[in-house]
Structures are given as structure tokens and as C-alpha cells.
Amino acid sequence: MIIGILKEIKEKENRVSMTPAGAGLMKQNGHTILAEKNAGKGSGFEDAEYIKCGAEIVAEAKDVFARADMIMHVKEPLPQEYDLIKKDQIVFTFLHLAAEKKLTQALIKNGSINIAYETIQKKDGSLPLLKPMSEIAGRMSIHQAAKYLETSYGGSGVLIGGVPGVKPATVLIVGGGTVGINAAKMACGLGALVYIFDKNQERLRYLNDVMPSNCFTLMFDPINFEKFFKKADVIIGGVLIPGAKAPKLITRDMLKQMKKGSILIDVSIDQGGCFETSKPTTHTNPIYMVDGILHYCVANMPGAVAKTSTMALTNATLPYALEIANKGWRKAMIENEEIKAGANIIKGEVTYKGVSEAFGIGYADINGFL
Secondary structure, three states: OEEEEOOOOOOOOOOOOOOHHHHHHHHHOOOEEEEEOOOOHHHOOOHHHHHHOOOEEEOOHHHHHHHOOEEEOOOOOOHHHHOOOOOOOEEEEOOOHHHOHHHHHHHHHHOOEEEEHHHOOOOOOOOOOOHHHHHHHHHHHHHHHHHHOOHHHOOOOOOOOOEOOEOOOEEEEEOOOHHHHHHHHHHHHHOOEEEEEEOOHHHHHHHHHHOOOOEEEEEOOHHHHHHHHOOOOEEEEOOOOOOOOOOOOEOHHHHOOOOOOOEEEEOOHHHOOOEOOOOOEOOOOOEEEEOOEEEEOEOOHHHHHHHHHHHHHHHHHHHHHHHHHHHOHHHHHHHOHHHHHOEEEEOOEEOOHHHHHHHOOOEOOHHHHO
């Protein structure tokens, strides 16, 4: 199979879908690797490293699209790429289609095979390709909170960990999954007073066992949450319904009850955001203010630490990419339920229920294609 590695074009997105070492392993399995010129530069990987590992450097993205059987991206295709995707071409990347109607329509129209990193799922419900990026985003969320609480950015001027004689910041984390536990580790390590909310009692029990004494676990319900959000200096939104839109947990009216200069960090923004006032931002312009509350809603947070993110992402995606390339997408899905769960749009049909329900588009069972 011919595998295309593209240079990311989303603003300030410096990750690349595969390291040179990953490209080398694909080559050893008999596949041809096309790497767009400077695809890895933002992550610290030069073209010469890809060439040394057996990849061919291609000058322009359009030529990669024209020749490749499978396109590997990090972020979702952007409008200038829609018409470059061919019928029956495999697109293997983060898609987050439930928040992207125009992209969904474009992928239906071009008849491509679209396998989403974020919906590949193990039997235990875990999301192995989303997990490393969620780990990074969770940890980064506290870095960003600490920075934007500074008064120079319009924050409340609270130091996350406080100092002797002055209380630390109160950090609320909504969602006790991968984002939540990693955010909590960082916030607790800095000395904040941390509350994690979740709806899963077993998850709360686990978190209660493993987290330090400055972290408290609470069942999420609107009444319980209302008691705490008014006191928060930072709220991290880390809820996830795989492949579907995130629920709205904080409304515009609720902002008026929060402390001025506090900050909302919406790590769920790829799936539409979990705060009513959330809208996607970029690393260039990461924050905005609504009713005195700072919002940070960067949709590609791990792109700011591109080298770490690229290496972690390749570690996770490479086994699946190899299986798809070695077997073809149909056989890979028949033999591996995890890959089958990644099928979002196949040959013009929506094959993931969360996407179908988000836009009221007809759903087709993936088994009908296999």
C-alpha cells in the first residue's frame, strides 16, 4: 500500500502523523511511504531522517493525495483538502465529525474510507489512540490555567498553589477520565485544592484511592455542581462521549455567578465543547472573555508540544496503521473489532451513530460493507 504522510495545515499545528522510525517500520512491511516536504519539521524531524528510513519526499500535498492509498493526518482535513480526497482513499486521522458538519458532508460526497482515531475502541471501552493526546491535553490544561490566571491576561491574579498564609486556587475538573486524572495530577502537584466530578461511582472510587489528599471526588449532578462552581478559580471541562457531541455543562447564565477573572478550559472543544459559551480558539489567539470569565478553547492543545505529542501519537497509531495497510481496510475491520469501531464514513455512508445523530443523517451499519 502507498501511505501518505501530510504536513499539517491547521494553524500552529506542528505535530506530524508519523515519526521517521514509524515510517521505517511501515517500509519494512513492504509499503511505500510518501512524506510531504517538511511534514515533520515542526516536531523536530527533518526530511533527511525520513529519507534515511526509506520514505520518499514529495513536494506538494496534492501529489501525496493523488498517489496515496491511505492518507495519514493528525487533525481533520480542512476545506482546501476536501476536493483532494479521492473515492475509496483511506483517511486515517482524528476526525471529530460530530462537531464538523461541512467536513462530514464533504467526506460523504467524495466516497472515501474514513477511519477516526478517536472512535477506535477496545472492549473495555478505552480509546487507545485518543488516550495519549488526552494525557497531554489534561496536563497542559493546568499549565495554561496557571498562566492565564495572571492579571496581565485578565485573570484573577491567583497563584494555583498559593503560598504559606494564602490559600491556593480552587480547581474543578469535570470528567474523571484520562483528561481529568492528568489535569488533577498536575493541579494537585502544584498544591491546588482540586475537586473531580464524574457520574461513574466506580471511577470516583478509583480516583479517591489514587489521588492525593488535596483532591476530592464528587458525584456530578446539577445541584451538587452548583454548590462548587461559584467558588472555582479554574474549571477544566474534560467530558467525552466517544464520537458524539459533548454535553453543555455550564450555561451563559451560570457565568454571572462565577468569580470574575476565573477561567474555563474546554478540553472537549473538538467535540463541540462542554460550555455553552465555548468556541474554538487557536494557539495564536487562545483566550477570550465572556462576562468577565476567561475562556481557553484551543482545539489542538497537544500541538504546542509537538515532539512529545508526535512520538506518543505514533506509538499508539502505528500498530493500527500497519494492520490496515497489511490487510486492507475490510479485512482489518473483519478481524479487529477495534478498527471496525473507527469506521465513521464509508463509501458515502455514515457508519458511526454519534455522527448520524448529531446531524440527523441516515446511519448505515458497517457490517454491510464487510
